[in-house]
Amino acid sequence: MLDPFLLMLLLLIAALAFVVLVFSPLVIELKKPRDKGPRRILKMPFERRIRSSPKEPVTIGHNLADNSGDVKNLQDILDEAGLKSTRIGKDTTRIFGDVVFAPHFEVMDNVVVEGALSISDLCVVHRSVKAKGNLHVGNGVVVKGNLVSEGNVTILDDTVIGGAVHSEGSVRIGENVFVALSVVAVGDVELYENSEVKKNILTRGVIKVLRHPRVDLPPALDEIG
Amino acid sequence: MLDLILYLLFAFLVAVISMYLVRHYVFSFTALSKRGNRSLYGLHGLSFKPSVSILIPARNEEAVVSTLLHRITELTYLKDKLEVILIDDASTDNTGRIADEFTKTYNYFKAVHRGTDIGGRGKAGALNDGLKHATGDILIFFDADYYPQLDIVEKLTGYFIDPEVGAVQGRITVLNEPTTLVSRLVALERIGGYRVDQLARDSLELIPQCGGTVCAVRRDLLEYLGGWDHNMLTEDTDLTFQIYEAGYKIRYANEAECYEEAVENWRSYWRQRHRWAKGHMQCFFKHFLTFARSKNLRFREKVDGLLVLGMYFVPILVGLSWLLGAMIFFLYPVGWSYSIWILLPVFMYSSAGNFASFFEVGTGVYLDGRIRVSWIIPVLLLSFVLNVFICSKAFFDLVLSMVTGRKVHNWAKTTHSGGGSKHC
Numbered sequence: 001m002l003d004p005f006l007l008m009l010l011l012l013i014a015a016l017a018f019v020v021l022v023f024s025p026l027v028i029e030l031k032k033p034r035d036k037g038p039r040r041i042l043k044m045p046f047e048r049r050i051r052s053s054p055k056e057p058v059t060i061g062h063n064l065a066d067n068s069g070d071v072k073n074l075q076d077i078l079d080e081a082g083l084k085s086t087r088i089g090k091d092t093t094r095i096f097g098d099v100v101f102a103p104h105f106e107v108m109d110n111v112v113v114e115g116a117l118s119i120s121d122l123c124v125v126h127r128s129v130k131a132k133g134n135l136h137v138g139n140g141v142v143v144k145g146n147l148v149s150e151g152n153v154t155i156l157d158d159t160v161i162g163g164a165v166h167s168e169g170s171v172r173i174g175e176n177v178f179v180a181l182s183v184v185a186v187g188d189v190e191l192y193e194n195s196e197v198k199k200n201i202l203t204r205g206v207i208k209v210l211r212h213p214r215v216d217l218p219p220a221l222d223e224i225g
Numbered sequence: 226m227l228d229l230i231l232y233l234l235f236a237f238l239v240a241v242i243s244m245y246l247v248r249h250y251v252f253s254f255t256a257l258s259k260r261g262n263r264s265l266y267g268l269h270g271l272s273f274k275p276s277v278s279i280l281i282p283a284r285n286e287e288a289v290v291s292t293l294l295h296r297i298t299e300l301t302y303l304k305d306k307l308e309v310i311l312i313d314d315a316s317t318d319n320t321g322r323i324a325d326e327f328t329k330t331y332n333y334f335k336a337v338h339r340g341t342d343i344g345g346r347g348k349a350g351a352l353n354d355g356l357k358h359a360t361g362d363i364l365i366f367f368d369a370d371y372y373p374q375l376d377i378v379e380k381l382t383g384y385f386i387d388p389e390v391g392a393v394q395g396r397i398t399v400l401n402e403p404t405t406l407v408s409r410l411v412a413l414e415r416i417g418g419y420r421v422d423q424l425a426r427d428s429l430e431l432i433p434q435c436g437g438t439v440c441a442v443r444r445d446l447l448e449y450l451g452g453w454d455h456n457m458l459t460e461d462t463d464l465t466f467q468i469y470e471a472g473y474k475i476r477y478a479n480e481a482e483c484y485e486e487a488v489e490n491w492r493s494y495w496r497q498r499h500r501w502a503k504g505h506m507q508c509f510f511k512h513f514l515t516f517a518r519s520k521n522l523r524f525r526e527k528v529d530g531l532l533v534l535g536m537y538f539v540p541i542l543v544g545l546s547w548l549l550g551a552m553i554f555f556l557y558p559v560g561w562s563y564s565i566w567i568l569l570p571v572f573m574y575s576s577a578g579n580f581a582s583f584f585e586v587g588t589g590v591y592l593d594g595r596i597r598v599s600w601i602i603p604v605l606l607l608s609f610v611l612n613v614f615i616c617s618k619a620f621f622d623l624v625l626s627m628v629t630g631r632k633v634h635n636w637a638k639t640t641h642s643g644g645g646s647k648h649c
Contacts, residue, residue, distance in 0.1 A: 025600035030406070035598040038402040038412065038484075086520055088472030090449050092388055094521070110388035128388040146273075146386040164269050164386045181386075182272040184265050199272035202265070 074109055088112065091127070098133065101125075116151065119143070128163060135167075139174075152187070170205065173197075175212060228557050231549060238546040245539055248532060252425035253588040259428050260592055267480055269386045270379030276306045277378055278361030278444070282351035284314040284344070286369035287323060289486060289641045293369055294327050294334075302378035308361050310335045314351040315344025320369075348437070349453035349460040356452050359444060368438040370486040370641040372400060380481035381441040391446045391473025392464075394423065395439035395481035402487070407494050410604050411487035417586035420479065420593060427477035431529035435468070435475060437461025439483040446473060457511075459504025466512040469530065472521035486641050494608075495615060497639050502612075502619035505537040510627075540616040547613075 029035065074093055078085045084096040092110035099113050103120040109127055111117075116133030119125065119141050128145030129135070135149035139156045146163035147153060153167040157174040163181050165171060170187030173179070177195040188205035191197070194212045201207055279297060283290050290311070297309055313321035313336060324336035337354055344351070352366065363382055367373065374380070377395060384393045396419045399412035427433045435442070437460060450467050457463040468475055488494045516522070516530050583605055590599045 022603045026603045029597065029600035033403065033597075035595055035600075037595055037598055038399060086472060088389065088521065089391070089446055091445075092472070094389075094472060112389045128386070130388055145388070148387045164273055166266065166269065166386055182269055184268050186265060200268075202268050202271075204265070 074107060074111075103138070110145065117149075121156075134169070137161075146181075153185075164199075171203075228553075231553055231557075235546065235549050235553060238542050238549065241542055242539065242546070244532065245536075248529075249422075249585055251429075252422055253585050255425035255428050256421040256585075256588055256592060259424075263480065264384075264427075264476070264478070266387065266476065267380045267383040267478055270376070270381070270383030273383060273386050274303055274306050275363050275382055275385065276308070276361040277302065277363045277365060277382060277441075278308040278310060278355075278359035279365045279367060279378075280310050280312065280352060280355040280359065281367050281369055282312045282314055282348050282355065283316065283320050283324075283369040284351070284638055285316045285318045285320060286641060287316075287319040289370040290320055291323050293367060293371055293373075294323070296372055298327075298331060299375060300373070300378055301376045304333055306361075307333050307378070308335065308359065309333060310337060310355050310358055312337045312339065312351040312355045313344075314339050314348075315341045347455065347458070347460075349455050349457060352460070353452040353455070356444075356447060362444055363441050364444050364447065365441045366438055367483070368485070371438060372484040373439070374482050377439070377481050377483060380478055381439075384476045384478060385441070385443065387474075387476075389474050390476050391468045391471065392435050392440060392442040392475045393481075394433060394436050394475060394477050395441075395483050396420070396423075396477075396479050397436060397439055398482055398484050399487040400484040401489065405489045406604065407491060408487045408489050409601060410608055411494070413586045413590075413598070413602065413605060414608070415485075415487075416589035416593060419477075420589035421585045423477040424479050426529065427479075430474075430526070432465070432469065432526055432533055433475045433477040434533065435461045435465045437464075438485075439481070442468075443473075446471065457504060457507055458500050459508060462505055462508045463511065466508060466516055466530070466534070469522060469526070470512070470515055470519050488639060489642065491611075493639060495611070498612065498615045499619050499622075502537040502616045503623050505534070506620060506623050509534045509538070537616050537619070540612040541620055544613040544617055 075085065078093070078095060083099065086094045088094050088110075092112060094112045094114065096114045098115040098117070100118040101107065101120055101123050104122050105120070106124045107126065107129075111125070111127075111129050113129075113131045113133070115131070116135070117129065117131035118136040119129070119138055121138040122140045123138065124141070125143040125145070128148065129143060130148040132150050134151035135147060135153045137143070137147065137153070137155040137159055139158055141156075141159045142162075143160070144162040146166065147155075147161055148166045150168045152169035153165060153171045155161070155165070155171075155173045155177050158176045159174070159178075161177070161179045165179055165181075165183045165185075167183075167185040167187065169185070171183055171185045171189045171191075173183070173189070173191035173195050175192045175194055177191070179195075179197045180199075182199040183189055183191075183197050183201045183203075185203045185205065187203070188208065189201050189203045190208040190210060191201075192210045192212055281290070281293065294309070294311070300307070309327075309331070311324040311327070311334070313324055321336065321338050324334075328334045328336050335358060337358055339345075339351060339354060356364070363385060365378065365381060373395075381393045381395055384390050397415055398419075399408060399415050401408050402412040403409070423433050425431075440461070442464070446468065450464070450471065453460045454463050465475060488497055513531065513534055516534070517527055519527070522530070583602060586602055586605065587599050590596065590602075
């Protein structure tokens, strides 16, 4: 075994060597700085390189409520359906598990779903919606706020989105859909030519515009004009 | 018996420090592995334009405030959606007059003057007064010595399309970095703290924090929370934990950069860090149990949050481990190979740190493309040693005020010389 004092001496020498090794560059850099800093003040907004990395889809689960049209107490509906939920602040509900909003269902709150969400036909959502899984929006739905998904987003025909659409996966937009703000996606964005995105479509993937299916009119209607 | 107690205590200290060590390793590797994977939420700022109120609490800031106000007039955000409120917190210099001049020229500027009867007792009070006058859906706070990017409002507000997001924090970068050794030190801490620490916590969906400046919050959330707590010295940390307990998330927007004038001397550094340490410890006692019991948080968020709350106790534990290590070494000599365990806390803290640890800073400067500045990383040893004393004193002061029942704490304001303006 080493003598403790010899050990201390060795440690001291090691410490001194460490100090010399580590502090020499420090002194050099302080005396003759060659660093390029401080960081320059950026002028160009949103300097980004876009890359594609779409996520895998998540399975959609059980029903939230029947077609009762009850809009007053979302909490009771969730309790009846056996779904765990909590409140976020005063106007947002967090739901745990995959959820389907039944047709004609009307939601007054912001909703955050810790799973996949399917909004059935003709539903009305007065605020914003976020799903941690895939987000499916049916035909003729009105969402007055934003749609946010950490998975893929599908919006069927004749739906109106009053805000923006954000997806960490891909976005598929059907016919006659109106989006008042931007669509931002990590993956591909696909939409029909008769749908409208009022602001930007920004993606790390590909934007595909699909032709509106040509429907041949019956001869009688052709004659009418 | 005594030796067993000492060894157990020593093992406990090493275990606590090790947790922080692992945490910082995870953060550094996360920042490195996700460096090209930027969030796209900020892009929504191009079209999503909520009404925004910018709050600037200022007390005796005549040297710097006009630079910030001029810069705000240049912001690219829609002026009809923007409101700027400068809260003159009982200033005795020309801060109030400068604010009044701007209100005459720009119709979206407002000045709120606080008298000496209510003003000058901390930032929380000034911000609460600003909140009363704010009409925007989103509130953004800047300290008077800050210099934001032109499109910072868009970059911060874009995240609010997510209904789960309660607040968004931007990146703070030091403007007057080359001025003194202290400003260089603070710059390194900021690089590690934001470029790596906050970014990784955001990527891992842990607990990114509101920094009290360059931070955007929903107004209705702030009203729901009842504004800022006057008694807290670090109102930003308090707000952070209130937001999480309410069920909201905080996002970190690395692309939203803002430039600050860092402290330039050791005295200012000590005063600032002492306030931060004491305020953080206040938050520990206020939020520890509530946060641990919250139903709105996942297990990993709770673990990270509790580590954040305990962050300023770590230097004290390090100090204790030094003393304990020396005691064990001299009282109970063992084989030399065991001695390395006595030095372990020192090396662990050197790696883990409590603010922006050494390898986090190293990772940060690498990600910023500034390899040469890593040569001055050893200067962090100074703050490492200094923070043992700062945090110990802060803890002692806090315990003293708790024992004596004193609830009002002196708010040590950081003075700004305006030296940063020449770098704008």
